[in-house]
């Protein structure tokens with residue numbers, strides 16, 4: 001299904017932020033790896049969180065749920081012998097479960113999104129699992145992937161962090177369950193380092209002890225640990241909310257978002273500081289962000305690796321800023337649902353934005369006068385491209401049609417409902 005985004009000068013109203021995708025996938029996983037019964041309050045409901053829920057159920061977790069919570073009885077260190085797992089288009093879910101599959105005799109991860117997740121590389125994790133004696137069959141590091149586990153005991157592992165932090169997170173979830181102690185050394189650089197902080201936070205909540213160096217490049221993990229069943233509460237989601245806040249910033253607005261903790265470990269909370277630095281009038285107190293946009297923004301320079309999943313929304317805001325903005329250290333955006341540098345900038349250019357790319361940078365020459373619009377956008381299967389192009393469409397002169405906008409449901413199925421509630425003129429078209 002497509003979405004038509006019509007020019008919308010004003011946004012007004014209050015919404016509750018969606019629940020965090022990254023915390024939901026992690027809490028589901030640690031609940032499954034525990035032997036007792038855990039409760040997750042306010043879990044996210046999206047394609048990615050559904051993928052984790054479906055897979056842990058296939059692996060033997062028992063899940064009961066109502067509107068507000070999920071009650072999960074885990075399988076501990078003994079997942080069911082399942083032949084196939086379908087993670088949909090969810091990168092983190094795939095990588096985390098590739099590690100968990102080391103506890104299974106033989107599991108194949110199917111390739112349902114050959115043009116999106118099917119193109120993403122997993123070589124560094126495959127290599128690390130190999131060091132633990134796990135046999136992995138793959139297509140040049142890509143899906144479909146078959147994992148033959150059962151032999152992993154622990155030991156020394158070296159893993160590259162230069163493409164994704166998810167490989168390291170995956171190993172941090174697995175190693176405490178192995179019989180022997182492990183030591184993990186991260187090679188090269190570690191991208192999206194802040195997300196590893198979320199992994200460590202959740203592991204600690206689940207009763208797992210991990211010794212991490214201050215720079216997050218070295219870890220010691222005692223083997224033979226058990227995950228404790230616990231009650232978890234999922235906080236609001238900054239990456240998805242970043243798009244709503246960017247929409248409020250580029251329009252004349254009075255928009256309030258609830259459930260966005262100031263001291264969250266989500267790096268994408270930087271959206272608030274970035275918009276503030278762009279001189280967007282806003283306040284953030286007691287978990288409530290209020291933007292009173294006047295449509296005026298100033299350009300800025302920002303290290304995008306600190307807030308990976310909010311960069312596209314920040315770039316969309318910068319499209320209308322006075323001056324030239326630069327988002328640097330963002331190379332790993334190329335390895336997401338699409339190439340979030342080349343593919344995204346091509347779509348932005350179609351809409352009339354003045355943008356340039358470098359291998360690891362996005363440069364935006366702002367157009368405070370607005371962009372032309374009047375074009376069709378290819379979503380590239382990417383929820384964050386869809387959300388960001390919507391922000392641009394609100395301030396374009398002519399409507400923008402976003403093809404296959406239903407892929408927004410990967411993380412934020414209610415995105416267009418929330419925008420409509422704020423007065424945005426957006427409509428679904430078949």
Ligand SMILES: O=C(O)C1=C[C@@H](OP(=O)(O)O)[C@@H](O)[C@H](O)C1
Nearest residue numbers: 022092164165166192195308309
């Ligand atoms: O661990 C996670 O849940 C995630 C890590 C990040 O990926 P990279 O480490 O590949 O940047 C992020 O972009 C993704 O949306 C979720």
Ligand SMILES: C=C(OP(=O)(O)O)C(=O)O
Nearest residue numbers: 089090091092093309336
């Ligand atoms: C890149 C993302 O997710 P994943 O890597 O889990 O597919 C995202 O949510 O923007």
